[in-house]
Amino acid sequence: MYIGGIEAGGTKFVCAVANQELAIIEKVSIPTTTPEETLAGVFQFFDRFILDALGVGSFGPIGVQKEQANYGHILATPKKGWTNFDFLGSLKERYDIPMAWTTDVNAAAYGELKKGAACGCKSCIYLTVGTGIGGGIVVDNAVFQGISHPEMGHIFVKRHPEDTYEGTCPYHKDCLEGLASGPSLEARTGIRGENLPADHPVWELQAYYLAQALMAYTLILNPEKIVLGGGVMNQPHLLEKIRQQFTKLLNGYVEIPNVDEYIVCWGMPDESGLMGTLLLAQQEIV
Structure with missing residues (x-):
């Protein structure tokens, strides 16, 4: 079983694949440029694995209410090109798997609670x-x-x-x-x-x-x-x-x-958010 995690920051995306024990098998850092360029790097990384679930902790603000049309979107960010971008929807078009979606700092909080x-x-x-x-x-x-x-x-x-x-x-x-x-x-x-x-x-x-x-x-x-x-x-x-x-x-x-x-x-400097995304993804697997 493989689990994916994305810590999506305004400067870089850190993507990782872990096994069911949450030991990281491979990790990559991708510069945050345009949504198209950045996601091309994300897809190139994850396409080499068969994932069971994916967790995303994103820079914000983001839409978090599932019943709202802006769920999964990055909202009024100063990051050029990302305002109102359907981030989660783009990932779901590529990968038909369960996904966890929250902010990067919420993911870090969860990572610190469970492992830090x-x-x-x-x-x-x-x-x-x-x-x-x-x-x-x-x-x-x-x-x-x-x-x-x-x-x-x-x-x-x-x-x-x-x-x-x-x-x-x-x-x-x-x-x-x-x-x-x-x-x-x-x-x-x-x-x-x-x-x-x-x-x-x-x-x-x-x-x-x-x-x-x-x-x-x-x-x-x-x-x-x-x-x-x-x-x-x-x-x-x-x-x-x-x-x-x-x-x-x-x-x-x-x-x-x-x-x-x-x-x-913090107990996991620079790793809290990524670990949180992996933990949240693991929870999505029924």
Whole structure:
């Protein structure tokens, strides 16, 4: 039995084929260009296998309601050529097999719950902090969605009194993504995040905004674990700053596990989403 997975990002598609034990047999990275060019590479890869199911975790926003005409479509994305593209429908025209469909961050949340830093839990939040900020939610071992999927990077946070930066988000300016994504670090300092020293004061701002978001998610959803990933989190000192700010902001209002166990870094760096797609595909096999 072969299972396929696609982690479809705005920069690249990572495709993999795994066996029934979810051991990856082969994997390929395909640049995200036009839908036609990108899917040509996807088909070339998967056509060499007889798949039993396929899981897709896609950049968004995407249509997730099966009864709606836009189900399986990528919606109003800034990625040129992909707006209103019927991604899932194109895959189903090629492969007549069961398919799982969700966002890339939902897939990552599921991967972390089953195989990563939230293993053993029934619920978790996964937040990726990089070029943008996005989040996925798993509740009672199932990916969560409502009329749409979560857009956790675009909540508004309280601006730090010393922060005069307007924000990078083209829609909201100073939402969480606008104030705490990777580009905001470079815009404030003129230095790429990975090159900023650990003692730079901008990291305190970063922790302040991310901790506010994590407190809001905690008060609303009460997950068993919050998992942080993405390029900006490749700073060992940042996690501790976030935990300190979170503890200060929450101020003991609700009971949570030890903060060092509650807010953690991803257990499968750069692999969470792909593993999640494979796990979700496996569930589609009756």
